[in-house]
Amino acid sequence: MNKEVRVRFAPSPTGALHIGGVRTALYNYLFAKKTGGKFLLRIEDTDQNRFIPGAEKYIQDVLDWLDIKPDESPWNSGEVGPYRQSERKSMYREYAQYLLDNGHAYYAFDTSEELEAMRERLTAARVVSPQYNSITRTQMRNSLTLPADEVKALLDAGEPYVIRIKIPRKEEVRLNDMVRGWVMVHSNSLDDKVLMKSDGMPTYHLANIVDDHLMGITHVIRGEEWLPSAPLHVLLYRYLGWEESMPQFAHLPLLLKPDGNGKLSKRDAEKHGFPIFPMNWTDPASGELLTGFKEAGYLPEALLNFLAFLGWNPGDQRELFTIDELVEAFSIERIGKSGTKFDINKAKWYNEQYLRNKSDHELSAYLLEDLSKEGIKINGEKAEKIVSVMKERATFPSDLWKEGRFMIFPPENFDEQVVAKKWNQDAIQVLNGFKNKLSENKEDMTAEKAKSLLEATANDLEIKLGKVMQAIRLAVTGVGAGPDLMKIFEILGKEELIKRIDFALNNIKY
């Protein structure tokens, strides 16, 4: 019998969760759902200096919005809690002690100045990468170099210390990554990483292994930036006696800058004018508001679909997947190895696809909301009609109103280029004639009716309608392009149409 799959997303609340983190969460979620396992969320808040209030709530809000909710989390506790590392503080010490007792860790009393001096010395001696390792630890102040009674005295005196892992001198550490295959590293390139900090908190490395083990995590799906420390983690599992049940690793390719090279950053997003955070985030330090994907108008299902395809694909040629279809199709085997440049155009395309698949009724809610912000009230039926003609040309829900303003407000000015090219005596005659026919007409205004009236007018005047259509559009909407004019007429209604034609006739200079 296979063990139930348990995966976790483990962000640290040091700022807004960025879009790459969302993708990591998504992959974990997809894998859990696909395998019928559990998706946990653990807050890695062991760094008290970098803690940002509100960051945890933000993570929760984002996962809620995207509907990739964890089965177990700080706010939805399961049996292996607590789910915040700061609340698990007391649990780590015993494992560090176990490592100490078994000779796989040691106390180090070096001050930051001493560490700095060591690094400077090594740099001066042209040692390529100055690190605290099997060589240099022999020259530092730690329980390996100091006599036992002095160590005890230091400890008893309450001298600050850290606990470091004792990396073996010559050993090959191997790990089988689900994405990358076998990765081998020699222990001599590893350093004696700090496991317990002088404030009594564990570092990421220790906390991560202890928690993943205690929480029964079976697969660790995380970003590639963790690959270099994975061998250290393997060693930790081994020394803690947990190698048998060690989770499988899957290191995800990184999300890269759209243009140059390197990891996608906040700066890139600003430079290219697209969001990097899933939802609005106000930087507590600067007070700066950063627009999120949500507020920019990205639909959650579109964002998810887009994100899923950044580094993964189903192997066939489908592109549009609901979340359920993603779950069904997902597999770690099909995750790519190479970094992925972030192309916002593709995200927009996904958004357009999802937008068009929404019903007029659903979309009209967005329009109505935008309108109410400006204190405008229209009935739902009209809103749906507007949506039906506008949605084919919208990328975001906000475009419905932005691009469709003329559906409610008459134009105040007219596109001068179109005026110069298309506004002529013929157009004025047709408009006048059309206006009269409109006034005499008793029937309801429909697109068909409008068309026949307009055609009749042009016929009477012996003017080719095609020649003046753009001018008519201009008169009614102020611009030379837009949705089907007859449908616009239908939505506007007779009275409004007459008013607009009058206004145009009086205000456009010929």
Add this chain to the structure above:
RNA sequence: GGUCUGUUCGUCUAGGGGUUAGGACGUAUCCCUUUCACGGAUAAAACACGGGUUCGAUUCCCGUACAGACUACCA
């Protein structure tokens, strides 16, 4: 610098010892449309380089180049 990872159209990618190297975004053109957009069609556009192995390599191996990540008492 060191360690690790990667490299198929501009971008996301499929594929994999013998293919016209496929799709999508974007771009261009055409059709549809009395406009624009949508939609449809078409086009341009890629196996980083050098050596092997092989009858044959884009695919396997080795180098090189380039790129990225990591190199904290941060995660």
